[in-house]
Amino acid sequence: MDFLREVLESTGLVERTRELGLALRTTRSPGGLLVVGTPDDEPWHLTAHLTDEARMSGLQQLVPTLVRWSPPPDAPAHLRVGLTRIEEARRGETLFVVAEAKAPEPLLERLDDARRTGTTILALDGGDPELTGLAHDSLVLPPDGLLSFDGAQHLVSSAAGELPGRHGLRDRLARLLDLVSGPRVAD
Template sequence: MERTRELGLALRATRSPGGLLVVGTPCDEPWHLTAHLSDEARLSGLPQLTPTLVRWAPPEDAPAHLRVGLSRIEEARRGETLFVVAEDKAPDPLLERLDDARRTGTTILALDGGDPELAGLAHDSLVLRSDGPLSFDGAQHLVSAAAGEPPGRAGLRGRLARLLDLVSGPRIAD
């Protein structure tokens, strides 16, 4: 729990809206996490959390926000954050781009399944083993919630409790 919070808070280091780049693998793009980060940016009033989904092969006829390709990583600079979400091993073309982006001052964060090469490039990472107590999907939810967590409030547990209350509906007295 604490590591998901630390990684979520590290996402706030991004300086500008759209400067938080979220990328996955060719077979698993982090749509769900990107949507949650977008919600957190809006609900928490933290525009720097507004993510840009970077895709491996975006269709040319897709809306502009879904047409961002890997070349965006090559344009990343200091003050931007590249968040790699890869349950499986990160492909070599991504690792090469990450290395280049790191040299330009881009902050590299990762949520992964234990890729040592990715860990070597990331400034901070959270490794989730398949046999661990938390699922990869569950960790994505916790990281995005922590990113939007208001400072000085009840914390991640309080936010999760409020979320559960919203989802489960009002309590009915016996």
């Protein structure tokens, strides 16, 4: 991941992914970061990375809620969150739309309603002008761009969990070890 950042540094993409990642942290409470995709592409992978980043950084507001288009009624509770959750979104919550393809009209309508209630709308998209227009902040990745859509998701989630003064793999591993083994006690 650090190598990729170095390669992309000159393009401005690293800074934009960092800005979007930091914007995800403005959510006030765990579960208030809603992540939604399109009916054909739910952002499972990104949701898992944000969960890991929340745990490793101690930033509980990064714990995401995956919003699904057609969740099975017998799925575990965290996988049964449907589109009605977007209708319940309020000020202090963030709705992160991850859509490489054009966002469907029903999603755009819900986003517009959520924005009117004070929900912050963020987007990572493939160039959908309607979605970009509804978002408070967005990162648009053209299909023929230097960075893949999946790569951008990795950079955004990694940036969301960055703590000032603690960067890189070594620091992340140290934090993980502290979480697993507990704090070091002086002799």
